[in-house]
Amino acid sequence: MDTIRQHAKDFITKREAPSYIANEGKQTPMRGHPVFIAQHATATCCRECIRKWHKMQPGKELSQVQRIIL
Template identity: 85%
Template structure:
């Protein structure tokens, strides 16, 4: 299966989840992304995954990712990259083992893909809003 095929299936499944599909970027998140830039947001995602998801043992697993306060946190809940149990269920990575660099890079890419999709929706909406 190619990356494109996997992502297509993954995002369709996430979209069919009432919980996962309820997360969207708010205006303040979009403003923050526009102010900081996608490279900075990527670095934040990298840091959050490395510190909150990559360790083999996470004391507060299931509670380590807030549901608001940063665009990456919102994306983590939307993409099921918010805790090791969700990562196991949705991304087939077993808990109890430190995540490899490749696994971390994949999770970051999923998060950033979701954020880009949200930003693209915002751009389209903004374009149409200006035409009114």
């Protein structure tokens, strides 16, 4: 579980937290890792889903607090 938690933290930091994401909407595969499945299930797979469901606006880097929430 510790490894999966670390992967989740890394995925959020690298794929969701930046203010600009080159492949927005395509950065999280639908399968291949348990974290990917969880991100789709919780609407944290892309900034558009995060905006729609969690009301965190795109175009602005996610804060440390927002990263923990996700």
